[in-house]
Amino acid sequence: MGEEYRIAHQVDRLMRRINVSLHQRIRPIDVDRLGPLGTMVLDVLADIEPAPIQKLNQKMARDKSQMTRTIKLLESKKLIVRDPSPEDGRTGILSLTPKGRTFVQEVRRAMSELMREVLEPITPEQREQLLELLKQL
Amino acid sequence: MGEEYRIAHQVDRLMRRINVSLHQRIRPIDVDRLGPLGTMVLDVLADIEPAPIQKLNQKMARDKSQMTRTIKLLESKKLIVRDPSPEDGRTGILSLTPKGRTFVQEVRRAMSELMREVLEPITPEQREQLLELLKQL
DNA sequence: TATTGTTATACTCTATAACTATA
């Protein structure tokens, strides 16, 4: 094709749409003011907990220092807890608190609703296809 | 599926990967310090020029005030020009200068190279499929 | 009255490097 850059444009545009809509939908339920990043970190962590910080970093593809700050915020709001790792004294194992889990449920409800709107132009089979393609990347 | 939110996670992760790699690759050629956003605005504009600001806004899915600033930056670096619209006195028509076009070519070369790496795990047919799906959204 | 674009402000996210502690 030689126009691979077009995929980058489309991904950017899609991500922007998702972020803007998500921001609007999340605000009323984001009583702890985690912001979009804090919300997403919690959401991603919910899939992999209990998990060392490093694993969360990989999934989020942000840099370490940013994750440090976000984790600290989530801890201070009592949404996650950090336990020492028995294997590696340098790292911590993150888990959600009950409060964190409840919030993630709300976030996912809002997010799935939003994504259903965004994905409305394509069929359920195409959605599966899209998810599979993205997972491979 | 009921797990539409997972697509949002994957899109976020992909976009992060693209942004980080792009930032590194663009820096050496971004002599005017446009940054990732300025670079992408110029890149997108190259596809639709000459275009009113509004059309660029739609394509970029950023808010107006941010685009105002970015356009001003690109203008000040002589990468684009703004001509008054004959139809609507409120808006301007944006076009790339020769300098802007040259820069876009370099950016696209770097971007396509990067995307080929990112897209390496999937076949060319799947790339087309992905682009088509994204376009529909 | 609605729309386009601008300005101003506060906030959030990002990149980078230097640092500490453990492996």
Place this chain on the structure above:
DNA sequence: TATAGTTATAGAGTATAACAATA
């Protein structure tokens, strides 16, 4: 020495609202 995480700081991107000019 290498790696995980932290801290500090500068810079880039974002959301919002108020505003002027034109439609």
